[in-house]
Amino acid sequence: MLKSTRRIILAGTLAAGAVMANPAYAVAAAGTPESVCGAGFARVADSSRPVKTAAGRTFGRVYLLYNRKTGFNCVTTIKTSFVGTSTYVSARLETQTRRIKDEPARTSTKQDAKNYKYYAGPVKLYAKGYCVKYWGIIKAIGHDQTASGGRNTWGNCG
Known part of the structure; x- marks a missing residue:
């Protein structure tokens, strides 16, 4: 159970990092x-x-x-x-x-x-x-x- 929880947390962290690193998301956020x-x-x-x-x-x-x-x-x-x-x-x-x-x-x-x-x-x-x-x-x-x-x-x- 502990191993699968770590994987979920790691996957969520990596996904959040990808969103922050992608400038297209920054443009959309500041585009209005x-x-x-x-x-x-x-x-x-x-x-x-x-x-x-x-x-x-x-x-x-x-x-x-x-x-x-x-x-x-x-x-x-x-x-x-x-x-x-x-x-x-x-x-x-x-x-x-x-x-x-x-x-x-x-x-x-x-x-x-x-x-x-x-x-x-x-x-x-x-x-x-x-x-x-x-x-x-x-x-x-x-x-x-x-x-x-x-x-x-x-x-x-x-």
């Missing part, structure tokens, strides 16, 4: 905007935007999420082209901040930008009651093609 941003974040309606080249080729999507409990927004840019290959990817979030008397609204910007295999982000900023802009960029492998997308006007105010 919710998994990138974390617990409590949900997609904002109509806020998923394609990241496209000037010629219209889509390299991925940029997502805006919000956590009602904490008041934070989150942005992530997830690749659909060149997945698994390290290329330049960025995710940027800009929020308005509290106005001081008659001064123009101030802004706060945060960005994650470097070579990634799957996605950039999460980029999080407090934005409860404030408007936001967000943007994503993905560059092609060995080419001058750059794809970008998002919303460069204030929205999702509240």
Whole structure:
């Protein structure tokens, strides 16, 4: 009995190691905007935007999420082209901040930008009651093609 229990434990351990060592499982686990941003974040309606080249080729999507409990927004840019290959990817979030008397609204910007295999982000900023802009960029492998997308006007105010 002891020998068969050891075999079961060993088989289970080896299977778990194979799952952890296989990068396809890691991609699936981090492949959604919710998994990138974390617990409590949900997609904002109509806020998923394609990241496209000037010629219209889509390299991925940029997502805006919000956590009602904490008041934070989150942005992530997830690749659909060149997945698994390290290329330049960025995710940027800009929020308005509290106005001081008659001064123009101030802004706060945060960005994650470097070579990634799957996605950039999460980029999080407090934005409860404030408007936001967000943007994503993905560059092609060995080419001058750059794809970008998002919303460069204030929205999702509240």
